[in-house]
Amino acid sequence: MKKPLNKQELIAAVASHADLPKAKTGEVIDAVFEVIQKALVDNQEVRLVGFGSFATATRKATKGRNPRTGEEIQIPASTSVRFKAGKGLKDAVA
16 A cells, blocks of 8 residues: 655645646645635535535434443534545546
């Protein structure tokens, strides 16, 4: 397995692919991430046809057990980000 692609390597790859300066490409990628983040904060789904969808999921509060002591604990409600790959991405990876 290859090493993960970090943000700077992503910017360099996109800049090369789109024949744009790295600085401008970095600004565009930052803007895309900010817009996706703002939409998710506003509880709005982001759908990129052929790539995938970003959405928030809310998990309600539950009771659990501490595996070490057996003591019952309260697990608070939480919100997380979910990504569901689209058909185009699934087909490309398969």
